[in-house]
Amino acid sequence: xxxxxxxxxxxxxxxxxxxxxxxxxxxxxxxxxxxxxxxxxxxxxxxxxxxxxxxxxxxxxxxxxxxxxxxxxxxxxxxxxxxxxxxxxxxxxxxxxxxxxxxxxxxxxxxxxxxxxxxxxxxxxxxxxxxxxxxxxxxxxxxxxxxxxxxxxxxxxxxxxxxxxxxxxxxxxxxxxxxxxxxxxxxxxxxxxxxxxxxxxxxxxxxx
Numbered sequence: 001x002x003x004x005x006x007x008x009x010x011x012x013x014x015x016x017x018x019x020x021x022x023x024x025x026x027x028x029x030x031x032x033x034x035x036x037x038x039x040x041x042x043x044x045x046x047x048x049x050x051x052x053x054x055x056x057x058x059x060x061x062x063x064x065x066x067x068x069x070x071x072x073x074x075x076x077x078x079x080x081x082x083x084x085x086x087x088x089x090x091x092x093x094x095x096x097x098x099x100x101x102x103x104x105x106x107x108x109x110x111x112x113x114x115x116x117x118x119x120x121x122x123x124x125x126x127x128x129x130x131x132x133x134x135x136x137x138x139x140x141x142x143x144x145x146x147x148x149x150x151x152x153x154x155x156x157x158x159x160x161x162x163x164x165x166x167x168x169x170x171x172x173x174x175x176x177x178x179x180x181x182x183x184x185x186x187x188x189x190x191x192x193x194x195x196x197x198x199x200x201x202x203x204x205x206x207x208x
Contacts, residue, residue, distance in 0.1 A: 025072035025106040026059025026190075028094070028197055029081070031130065032114040038130035039194070040112065041186065042080065045126045053126065055186050057193065062106070069093075069106035077110065081128070082119030087112055094196055097189065100148045100174060107193045131181045136198055141191060142178040147171065 029040040058077040094107035161167040177191035
């Protein structure tokens, strides 16, 4: 009993099956544009294999060389927007977004120096656009959901379950947010992070 207690008390708590999860980090970039505080969005290159033409924040996979998720977000933002890391000031971190698809997504809020000249990396970024923060704070998103459904594989040992093929699988749903601005539709994980950020800002404003 003492040996079991020692093993449990001296181990650091992690996340079960963590090795099956991917980790990425993005930056929600703020910048002064035409006299307004704006958020910078990217339109992904139409030549990319994954999610071509969709709207996103700069970011990518956390690599071994990155000290932490902030370092990843700064590195990816610098590369994708063609600016120096010194042009980016980290303002803080948002909550980690855990998806049903084995992804932990870390989000960092950063401020880009107003004198920085954005030179988007053409291989990954088709274009960038700026949305005033005031507009987003006044805009309510369209909210819908998608189903997350458990479906056993073909050779699953269904006979080992209580009630066999009539087992009551637990399913769920996944919220999906949509923001419209000009010709652009911001949705998916980008909109989830955006919504989270705006709720924090609105909460701080209402308490003033």
